[in-house]
Amino acid sequence: xxxxxxxxxxxxxxxxxxxxxxxxxxxxxxxxxxxxxxxxxxxxxxxxxxxxxxxxxxxxxxxxxxxxxxxxxxxxxxxxxxxxxxxxxxxxxxxxxxxxxxxxxxxxxxxxxxxxxxxxxxxxxxxxxxxxxxxxxxxxxxxxxxxxxxxxxxxxxxxxxxxxxxxxxxxxxxxxxxxxxxxxxxxxxxxxxxxxxxxxxxxxxxxxxxxxxxxxxxxxxxxxxxxxxxxxxxxxxxxxxxxxxxxxxxxxxxxxxxxxxxxxxxxxxxxxxxxxxxxxxxxxxxxxxxxxxxxxxxxxxxxxxxxxxxxxxxxxxxxx
Amino acid sequence: xxxxxxxxxxxxxxxxxxxxxxxxxxxxxxxxxxxxxxxxxxxxxxxxxxxxxxxxxxxxxxxxxxxxxxxxxxxxxxxxxxxxxxxxxxxxxxxxxxxxxxxxxxxxxxxxxxxxxxxxxxxxxxxxxxxxxxxxxxxxxxxxxxxxxxxxxxxxxxxxxxxxxxxxxxxxxxxxxxxxxxxxxxxxxxxxxxxxxxxxxxxxxxxxxxxxxxxxxxxxxxxxxxxxxxxxxxxxxxxxxxxxxxxxxxxxxxxxxxxxxxxxxxxxxxxxxxxxxxxxxxxxxxxxxxxxxxxxxxxxxxxxxxxxxxxxxxxxxxxxxxxxxxxxxxxxxxxxxxxxxxxxxxxxxxxxxxxxxxxxxxxxxxxxxxxxxxxxxxxxxxxxxxxxxxxxxxxxxxxxxxxxxxxxxxxxxxxxxxxxxxxxxxxxxxxxxxxxxxxxxxxxxxxxxxxxxxxxx
Numbered sequence: 020x021x022x023x024x025x026x027x028x029x030x031x032x033x034x035x036x037x038x039x040x041x042x043x044x045x046x047x048x049x050x051x052x053x054x055x056x057x058x059x060x061x062x063x064x065x066x067x068x069x070x071x072x073x074x075x076x077x078x079x080x081x082x083x084x085x086x087x088x089x090x091x092x093x094x095x096x097x098x099x100x101x102x103x104x105x106x107x108x109x110x111x112x113x114x115x116x117x118x119x120x121x122x123x124x125x126x127x128x129x130x131x132x133x134x135x136x137x138x139x140x141x142x143x144x145x146x147x148x149x150x151x152x153x154x155x156x157x158x159x160x161x162x163x164x165x166x167x168x169x170x171x172x173x174x175x176x177x178x179x180x181x182x183x184x185x186x187x188x189x190x191x192x193x194x195x196x197x198x199x200x201x202x203x204x205x206x207x208x209x210x211x212x213x214x215x216x217x218x219x220x221x222x223x224x225x226x227x228x229x230x231x232x233x234x235x236x237x238x239x240x241x242x243x244x245x246x247x248x249x250x251x252x253x254x255x256x257x258x259x260x261x262x263x264x265x266x267x268x269x270x271x272x273x274x275x276x277x278x279x280x281x282x283x284x285x286x287x288x289x290x291x292x293x294x295x296x297x298x299x300x301x302x303x304x305x306x307x308x309x310x311x312x313x314x315x316x317x318x319x320x321x322x323x324x325x326x327x328x329x330x331x332x333x334x335x336x337x338x339x
Numbered sequence: 340x341x342x343x344x345x346x347x348x349x350x351x352x353x354x355x356x357x358x359x360x361x362x363x364x365x366x367x368x369x370x371x372x373x374x375x376x377x378x379x380x381x382x383x384x385x386x387x388x389x390x391x392x393x394x395x396x397x398x399x400x401x402x403x404x405x406x407x408x409x410x411x412x413x414x415x416x417x418x419x420x421x422x423x424x425x426x427x428x429x430x431x432x433x434x435x436x437x438x439x440x441x442x443x444x445x446x447x448x449x450x451x452x453x454x455x456x457x458x459x460x461x462x463x464x465x466x467x468x469x470x471x472x473x474x475x476x477x478x479x480x481x482x483x484x485x486x487x488x489x490x491x492x493x494x495x496x497x498x499x500x501x502x503x504x505x506x507x508x509x510x511x512x513x514x515x516x517x518x519x520x521x522x523x524x525x526x527x528x529x530x531x532x533x534x535x536x537x538x539x540x541x542x543x544x545x546x547x548x549x550x551x552x553x554x555x556x557x558x559x560x561x562x563x564x565x566x567x568x569x570x571x572x573x574x575x576x577x578x579x580x581x582x583x584x585x586x587x588x589x590x591x592x593x594x595x596x597x598x599x600x601x602x603x604x605x606x607x608x609x610x611x612x613x614x615x616x617x618x619x620x621x622x623x624x625x626x627x628x629x630x631x632x633x634x635x636x637x638x639x640x641x642x643x644x645x646x647x648x649x650x651x652x653x654x655x656x657x658x659x660x661x662x663x664x665x666x667x668x669x670x671x672x673x674x675x676x677x678x679x680x681x682x683x684x685x686x687x688x689x690x691x692x693x694x695x696x697x698x699x700x701x702x703x704x705x706x707x708x709x710x711x712x713x714x715x716x717x718x719x720x721x722x723x724x725x726x727x728x729x730x731x732x733x734x735x736x737x738x739x740x741x742x743x744x745x746x747x748x749x750x751x752x753x754x755x756x757x758x759x760x761x762x763x764x765x766x767x768x769x770x771x772x773x774x775x776x777x778x779x780x781x782x783x784x785x786x787x788x789x790x791x792x793x794x795x796x
Contacts, residue, residue: 071401
């Protein structure tokens with residue numbers, strides 16, 4: 020039986036990734052759970068975003084979010100789920116900052132235009148604190164910094180409104196961070212990466228700071244089960260290649276075709292929908308649709324990525 | 340002598356909200372509601388392909404993206420006088436209904452409940468304002484168990500959604516002209532297999548828990564009443580022309596049972612106390628512009644002030660269920676929680692019917708050609724209330740895109756006449772036992788299920 024080169028890569032890649040992921044999850048989590056004295060403290064800041072990445076995290080399976088919250092991390096600050104509000108919430112973030120040894124997770128972009136007034140995160144002593152100030156101060160004492168979602172990684176959609184000058188975390192800080200883009204980020208990418216960091220098994224990162232185990236070197240198109248199917252001429256045709264309608268699979272690095280979404284119920288291309296390239300630094304790369312006269316397609320300048328090289332091992336301070 | 344109390348961040352809601360209240364003799368006398376983050380969707384969409392808006396506007400909000408996909412699809416289709424097929428209408432309703440159900444369960448257990456119950460003894464459930472905890476140890480444990488079970492149920496509601504939507508949050512299946520998902524028998528079976536246990540959870544766990552909350556905190560049936568003006572654009576079209584909806588369009592004033600019609604021309608967004616140029620204030624969304632001015636003196640919010648004939652209106656499940664005649668017990672903090680739960684049940688049961696209406700061989704997509712120049716309005720509902728997209732196309736590109744969201748109605752600042760927004764009004768009279776732990780204020784805020792990313796966009 021003849022196997023095409025594409026078939027071979029698809030099968031080999033899928034099984035390696037599948038094995039790699041399950042090993043990553045099991046080994047990392049067992050080690051983490053074994054040292055349950057002091058689950059790793061996490062401060063989760065929310066900037067110019069939509070909360071979609073937090074909702075996506077709630078969709079985690081194996082482990083589920085309750086397992087993550089009770090066994091894997093100690094979520095000291097998260098405005099959507101934490102019990103505390105106001106001053107009590109702010110003091111939870113600041114006391115974690117003072118103790119050090121925490122992971123700073125950022126969701127949403129950091130607007131820097133007009134003195135960063137486009138996003139305030141809290142009131143401290145009667146003064147409104149901008150997202151920029153909060154990220155700067157909390158980053159200084161963080162053991163690791165993780166940018167969850169394309170907005171936090173590269174600026175995302177907020178970057179398309181120029182006056183706000185919205186930046187990703189790495190560009191804002193001028194320091195290497197772990198980028199987990201996606202709009203939203205897949206819960207497996209978030210939980211798997213956090214587990215790897217916590218166990219000391221630092222993931223290999225690509226030039227855009229993304230763990231290659233999830234953000235694959237080959238774009239989706241090279242493994243896509245529809246790559247050799249008939250081209251769709253319009254939406255609503257089942258099972259066809261969507262490249263002529265605007266699918267960005269050929270330039271998108273993610274494992275959606277293997278992992279699928281929402282506990283493997285489906286995925287974007289699986290419902291004959293466009294891949295919008297949401298893991299890429301230039302998302303949204305307008306236009307998303309091809310074919311049929313469309314309006315302007317302004318180029319959105321891509322913020323050059325920082326090189327990601329050496330990493331300090333995570334040292335648990337026993338948490339708090 | 341009034342003291343000002345600030346809650347910032349107001350937590351267990353979506354987005355960035357600051358609430359100030361002035362409290363005198365243990366009661367709130369006035370309040371200011373402030374949205375604290377701006378991204379600029381209405382500006383960044385100008386010049387873009389109108390079809391792209393269906394995907395981009397979903398990112399206004401990761402909790403209600405489907406509603407934006409729906410409004411954007413409808414607005415695009417309206418520019419071309421296009422009606423999506425019955426199959427597309429039904430599949431859209433299933434995707435949207437799945438998210439309504441998810442959102443309401445998430446809101447009650449994972450956002451609102453922690454203002455009444457004590458969670459597990461670790462972050463993020465600690466620290467907390469441990470005041471006014473009235474449940475017995477056994478009741479508290481039951482509600483915590485349900486909180487944990489609800490984490491699974493809402494995840495499963497998103498899985499159910501993704502069968503048709505592809506991915507959630509931010510679904511790929513919506514396009515101007517219909518949906519992309521072609522129905523197959525196994526998709527219908529899997530959806531039903533998810534839906535039945537969710538219906539059981541809503542009817543046998545969620546609704547009784549809301550009753551228990553109301554019995555334990557009965558004064559919250561009188562706290563947080565607000566103006567009593569309720570508005571709904573309506574949602575879940577049952578016919579191709581939209582004339583019959585599961586939850587109908589209409590509005591009432593002062594808690595009346597008389598439902599009046601909606602004239603879209605009566606809607607304006609004022610901006611005197613909002614961080615936008617005054618020149619942009621008082622416009623109908625069809626003429627609206629968004630000109631941020633974060634340095635504007637006296638302004639205190641990124642939300643504009645939507646008003647209908649100059650009057651503030653509340654939107655949301657209570658408004659929809661009231662207008663529809665399904666819930667008219669009262670208007671208050673607890674009535675909002677009740678209406679939300681009743682609505683979740685109504686929608687979940689309806690989805691079982693809709694599943695059986697899918698025609699496996701009928702079209703899901705009708706070709707949409709962008710008009711050279713046209714306007715179109717897409718009206719629908721998000722879980723939090725009435726939602727509209729106003730689209731103007733010139734040279735086949737977006738010339739104007741104005742979004743009017745539910746939380747903008749509910750959490751708006753004072754308008755040009757100085758009239759407080761619905762939440763600001765509802766907070767007046769709220770008791771505050773301890774100004775250092777103003778939990779009562781937070782309970783009123785959370786009853787609206789605020790979504791600030793939507794509100795500002």
